[in-house]
Amino acid sequence: MSFLNINNVSHTYFTSRHVTKAIDHISFTVEEGEFVSLLGPSGCGKTTLLSIIAGLMQPTEGEISIDGKRPHVQHSSIGYMLQQDYLFPWKTIEENILLGLKMMKLLNETSKHDALQLLADIGLNGVEKQFPRQLSGGMRQRAALVRTLAVKPKVLLLDEPFSALDFQTKLKLEDLVFDTLKQFKKTAVLVTHDIGEAISMSDRIVLLAAKPGRIHKIFNVPEELRELKPFSVRSKEAYSLLFNEIWKELESLETDE
Numbered sequence: 222m223s224f225l226n227i228n229n230v231s232h233t234y235f236t237s238r239h240v241t242k243a244i245d246h247i248s249f250t251v252e253e254g255e256f257v258s259l260l261g262p263s264g265c266g267k268t269t270l271l272s273i274i275a276g277l278m279q280p281t282e283g284e285i286s287i288d289g290k291r292p293h294v295q296h297s298s299i300g301y302m303l304q305q306d307y308l309f310p311w312k313t314i315e316e317n318i319l320l321g322l323k324m325m326k327l328l329n330e331t332s333k334h335d336a337l338q339l340l341a342d343i344g345l346n347g348v349e350k351q352f353p354r355q356l357s358g359g360m361r362q363r364a365a366l367v368r369t370l371a372v373k374p375k376v377l378l379l380d381e382p383f384s385a386l387d388f389q390t391k392l393k394l395e396d397l398v399f400d401t402l403k404q405f406k407k408t409a410v411l412v413t414h415d416i417g418e419a420i421s422m423s424d425r426i427v428l429l430a431a432k433p434g435r436i437h438k439i440f441n442v443p444e445e446l447r448e449l450k451p452f453s454v455r456s457k458e459a460y461s462l463l464f465n466e467i468w469k470e471l472e473s474l475e476t477d478e
């Protein structure tokens with residue numbers, strides 16, 4: 222059995238006006254320490270699938286297991302990072318990064334020390350007593366990453382965490398998040414619209430088609446790219462080849478609609 226198992230998962234939204242089959246019989250697995258991206262056109266069900274993996278929603282069909290258990294959002298084994306940092310504006314950075322630990326009753330001298338150490342490692346020492354509004358967007362997203370990692374989740378779910386940032390900050394943060402996840406050997410699932418980001422950060426890319434959301438194709442990122450930092454990956458020939466291959470597949474999906 223793999224670390225993360227997505228087994229025949231379908232989800233339909235029922236509203237008073239519409240019935241929308243968002244995802245249809247999706248199955249794939251993620252091994253421990255692996256980084257997998259979900260890529261696909263708008264509306265193909267990426268966020269729906271990630272919310273189900275996080276235990277925020279129950280699928281209408283199928284099942285998920287993480288480390289042998291059904292996911293539950295209040296379990297510290299799952300870390301969730303979103304496009305917006307969702308730091309509490311009235312709390313200091315230190316209070317914000319310790320919040321998850323506090324809520325999960327995991328706050329003690331050691332966990333506090335580790336969280337503050339991670340904050341320093343990520344280049345944010347000195348900001349502990351500041352408030353989120355005093356930090357740039359990239360710094361806030363780094364603080365959000367520390368808060369997510371502080372509870373030592375087994376799997377990280379990243380829903381377009383860099384898409385609200387300027388390009389240069391985004392490239393820097395991709396490297397930083399990649400390094401941090403490798404250092405702690407974390408399993409991660411990333412939702413992104415950005416082919417370059419998917420290739421440069423992942424071991425595998427699951428390309429979804431829309432209406433209803435389903436797996437179109439799974440790409441293995443070449444071995445030679447996997448250990449490189451995301452920024453260095455972008456200048457390699459193997460990167461350009463895979464980029465073009467995925468681009469063509471995405472175009473064919475859009476013309477199929």
Ligand SMILES: Nc1ncnc2c1ncn2[C@@H]1O[C@H](COP(=O)(O)OP(=O)(O)OP(=O)(O)O)[C@@H](O)[C@H]1O
Nearest residue numbers: 234235236241243262263264265266267268269270
């Ligand atoms: N709460 C909801 N109620 C009803 N329909 C929904 C709801 N959330 C999503 N949908 C529908 O489910 C489908 C998949 O949506 P989802 O947001 O998961 O796709 P996505 O791939 O993440 O999209 P995007 O790339 O635009 O963020 C879409 O047709 C969407 O309209």
